[in-house]
Amino acid sequence: MTGRPISAATRLFAVLGDPVAHSLSPALHGAALAARRLDAVYLALRCGDREAVGLVRGLALAGGGGNVTVPHKRRAAEAVDRRTGAVERTGACNTFWSDDGAVWGDNTDVAGFRGAVTALLPEGVAGARVLLLGAGGAARAALAGLLDDGVREVAILNRSVDRARELIRGMGAEGSATALDGEGALSGEDFDLVVQATSLGLHPSDPLPTSLDRCGGVGAALDLVYGREPTRWVRAARERGVPAADGREMLLLQxxxxxxxxxxxxxxxxxxxxxxxERDG
Structure with a gap:
């Protein structure tokens, strides 16, 4: 909150998703709005896929904007009128606003992911071999960031191998990425970085997307999911002696x-x- 009284001039921003109660975006943007003394508020709104399109356009055209989280990023990319290069490339939108009567969309997850990787691996991923779990909106941003930073190879493991192949084709990554046909393909394989880009971990009862024990050596693990406590994926990696971080740094930078x-x-x-x-504490 900004501390200012809400009026007809107050601009409304929101993060749209399902689930969304765990989101730290209102805390981050509330602090930023207060620091800049801007007449705006930022909320978390749980919505279905169909409602997300109307909210993206309605909030933006009313003078506000917001963010989009799982599972609506691809739908949001279809809802906007103008797309940045990051949205065109990934087919996913996580940020929206309006300008000159048109609704714009960006994918700031790409820059956020690259910054989070640098925080975890200061030497970067140039020439590295990376395992990417998932093929949804977050995975698209991760793959874009990895390719931008000169990764040597990305192996993609997804529940649907066809969707992983579609991701590779859609982003023109055939020369740098391969789709793994099942967890058995991980046996004894070494990776400099493993990126957890599925939505698993948002609910306490969620299973792990895979076990790092299926791999050989793992240099580091990054979970794009975050919560009030370290995720199960991060805890499992650290128990194995692997340096690991959740999605908070990516959240901050995006x-x-x-x-x-x-x-x-x-x-x-x-x-x-x-x-x-403060939320970490």
Whole structure:
């Protein structure tokens, strides 16, 4: 919240998803709005796939905007009028706003993912071999970021191998990525980084997407899911002695990029990070 009274001039921003109660985006953006003393509020709105399209367009055209999380990122890409290169490339949209009567969409997850990888692996992923779990919107952003940073090879493991192949073809990554046909293909394979890009972990009862014990050596593990506590995936990796991080750094960096789309510079990063750390405590 901004601390300002809400009026007819207050701009409404929201994160749309299902589930969305766990989202830390309202805390991050609330801190940023207060720091900039902007007349706007940011909420978390749970919605279905059909409602997401109307909310994207309605919020943007009313002078606000917002973010999109699972499972609506691909649907949001279809709902906007203008798409940045990141949306065109990934087919997923996580940030929306309006300009000159048109609804715009961006995918700031790509920049957020690249920053999160750098925080976990300061040496970067150039020349690295990466295992990517999932083939949805988050996986698309991850694959784009990995390709941008010069990864040597990406092996994609998804419940549907056909969807993994579709992702590779759709992003023109045939020369750098391969689809694994089942978990048996992991036996003894070494990876510099394993990225967990499925939605598993949003619910406490969710199973792990796979076990790192199926792999050989693993240099680091990154979970794009986050929660109030470290995710099961992060805990399992650390128990195996693998350096691991959840999706909070990616959340922070993509949020900063989204804030810049809506309000321009300066982006109050210190306040946003403090809000994130406060939730960690």
């Amino acid at each position: 949020a900063a990029a989204a804030f810049r789309r809506w309000f321009g510079d300066p982006v109050p990063m210190a306040e946003m990070r403090a809000a994130l750390n």
